[in-house]
Amino acid sequence: MAGTFVKDMTHGNEFSLLIGFAVPMLIGNIFQQVYNMVDSIVVGKYVGADALAAVGSTGSLNFLFFSLCIGLTGGIGILISQYFGAGDEKKVRKTIFNSIYIILTSGILMSMLGMIFARPILTWLNTPANILDDATAYMRIACAGILAVAAYNCISSILRALGDSKTPLIFLIVASLINVGLDLLLVIKFSLGVRGVAYATIISQLLSALGSLTFALIKNPFFKINREEMHFDKTIALKCYRLGIPLAAQSSLIAVSCVALQSVVNKFGSTVVAAFTATSRIEQLVQQPFNSLGMALSTFTGQNIGAGKLDRVKRAFGRSVILVGCFSLFMLFISYTFGNPIMHVFVSEPDVITFGTQALRITSWFYFALGMIYIVRGLLNGAGDAVYSMINGGVEVAGRIIFSNTLVLIPAVGKWGVWLATALTWFITGIVSLIRYRQGKWKTIKLVDKVRDKKEESEQGTLKEIEVSHSY
Secondary structure: OOEOOEOOOOOOOHHHHHHHHHHHHHHHHHHHHHHHHHHHHHHHHHOOHHHHHHHHHOHHHHHHHHHHHHHHHHHHHHHHHHHHHOOOHHHHHHHHHHHHHHHHHHHHHHHHHHHHHHHHHHHHOOOOHHHHHHHHHHHHHHHHOHHHHHHHHHHHHHHHHOOOOHHHHHHHHHHHHHHHHHHHHHHHHOOOHHHHHHHHHHHHHHHHHHHHHHHHHHHOHHHOOOHHHOOOOHHHHHHHHHHHHHHHHHHHHHHHHHHHHHHHHHOOOHHHHHHHHHHHHHHHHHHHHHHHHHHHHHHHHHHHHHOOOHHHHHHHHHHHHHHHHHHHHHHHHHHHHHHHHHHHHHOOOHHHHHHHHHHHHHHHHHHHHHHHHHHHHHHHHHHOOHHHHHHHHHHHHHHHHHHHHHHOOOOOOHHHHHHHHHHHHHHHHHHHHHHHHHHOHHHHOOOOOHHHHHHHHHHHHHHHHHHHHHHO
16 A cells, blocks of 8 residues: 555665655754754743753753653554565554554653652752752653653654655644744743743644644544454554563663763753753754664665565665765864854853863764764664664663763863763764674564464454353
């Protein structure tokens, strides 16, 4: 089944398919980062550096609580892409329906935990006292909207798995514009400070989720689910969890490593925290081409592995490496040439700008390693390599914790150790990722096996017949 809102990536030129799929995601990711940056700019310019530091100090923690839901949506998308590549349309629709159970339970759970433990965790992480109240308020409001974030990510993951990267873009752009308008209204007009920024973010995410779901139900043929397909399927749910939990653990471990690094940053006071927040926002923007390419490669890999076309996956990976190299060199030039004016966009304090400009020059030398992490991660995740997910997360935790706590103790390095820790973690993780790819274990993973799946369906049907007969 193919159409305007479904794209089969098992045929055609690999490079064209990757670029055509990645560009809408890149535009969407940039818009998403732009409204994250607008949060920082509005807070930094209209509330102050302390407020910017408060928002920045919660970034890694918020990601930690979001990571379970995001990981599970990734697992759902991988399974759907492989079923789609294998031509099993019924299993695609059943997986979409079962995603409702998965996202509702995980979203509600993480939302409650985030709101309850926001202040104790921020206190434990040595968040400076002058920003603790604002940081707590921002985090609690953000966590209250986790279900909306999870719903949007799930719908987007499903649509991308079916080859549609344009529909999520449309609703993300609309949500971004709403977010910017609400930022200006709630912070400047109503003087709600960091709370206004948090409210703007979750409202825009909720509208984006509702809009994309409504559109998918009307336009995407795979969202037209038959009544007999609307039931909880244990086999499909277990597969989603087997894929999603390692992805969630990967995201959680990366978030833990960022939280550990943030705790080191916090020890240097609000000026360094503000500089680190600004450079992190800029680096998040730099990462978007890598992220988009990795996500495109993940869908491409899932569909082609489902169709048994490994050679296409290898060729797509080779072309992705070339793209990463070109963009890394370009961003190295930008960081050295325009680092200072870029920092001026975020803050006005001269000392914060000075720290941030030099920090960008440090990390920009490692952008190629960062890009390699994204494309290898995309390929291996698309193949369903759950072991790699854990390895990747573990290496990032070890790297950020060891490097940050060691480098800052060296007198000649000091506060610059927090940025060096990030750069060296990218380097080490990139090497480990390449080793895992070269081992080739991803080629032997079988998530979708038509013979096995039919046998499981037959067994489930037999069990249902027995249950019905017993009921009489």
